[in-house]
Amino acid sequence: MDKWVRFEHAGKPGFGKLQGDIITVYQGDMFNSPSPTTQTAAPSAVKLLTPTQPTKMIAIWNNFHALAAKLNQAIPKEPLYLIKTSNSFLASGEVIRWPASFDGKVVFEGELGVVIGKTCKAVSEAEAPSCIFGYTCINDVTAADIINRDPAFQQWVRAKSFDTFGVFGPVAATGLDPLKLSVKTVLNGQERQNYPVSDMIFPPAKLVSLISQDMTLYPGDVICCGTSVGVGSMKPGSQIEVTIEGIGTLANRFD
Secondary structure: OOEEEEEEEOOEEEEEEEEOOEEEEEEEEOOEEEEEEEEEEOHHHOEEOOOOOOOOEEEEEOOEHHHHHHOOOOOOOOOEEEEEOHHHEEOOOOEEOOOOOOOOOEEEOEEEEEEEOOOEOOOOOOOHHHHEEEEEEEEEOEEHHHOOOOOOOOOHHHHHOOOOOEEEEEEEEOOOOHHHOEEEEEEOOEEEEEEEHHHEOOOHHHHHHHHHHHOOEOOOOEEEOOOOOOOEEOOOOEEEEEEEOOOEEEEEEEO
């Protein structure tokens, strides 16, 4: 298992492999045979960035049996998804900001993220794992009150794409079996979510295959796999952490 990070040091971006408390700096393309250098850095000495620079972040709705049952939602026949725009992307350690144009409820959603490793279009479910680079932690922040505010149009993208609402990281971890993972979300020291990825309606390989029938996926793109029970609101000053064993903890303050 490897943990890949992107960082900024002395105003310049870089990437590398995190091993314990040391980043081994790499050069080339993270997704295509990168090579190690002799340089190393301590995470505390650099600014961690989002682990990839996606062309798009795809967020899945209603993808867990437990939450579908709680909300009395029918099991979907195909993935239901929206796009989170690039202005929303935020790294671990950064501050999630309350939108100036919104005064309603802002909620957290701890999720597993699938990181795409190569360009894929119309791939089969059997081919899909070869398109997956690794996995990351997601906080799919949502201005929940906006979604159904206008009866003529559900505002999913607006509700989920405010600046700083697409939180992911701290690493892209490879070599994991996603169906053996669990997602834990802690708000101000209190556990709010703890659910198994194996409860997914559409697991990662199936998501990649089905979404790739609709649109081309590119290296670094992220699929947010959806959340389960325990979603709740955040108040200014809150500390929110999403932890997935083998990946790490995505930690942010909300103000």
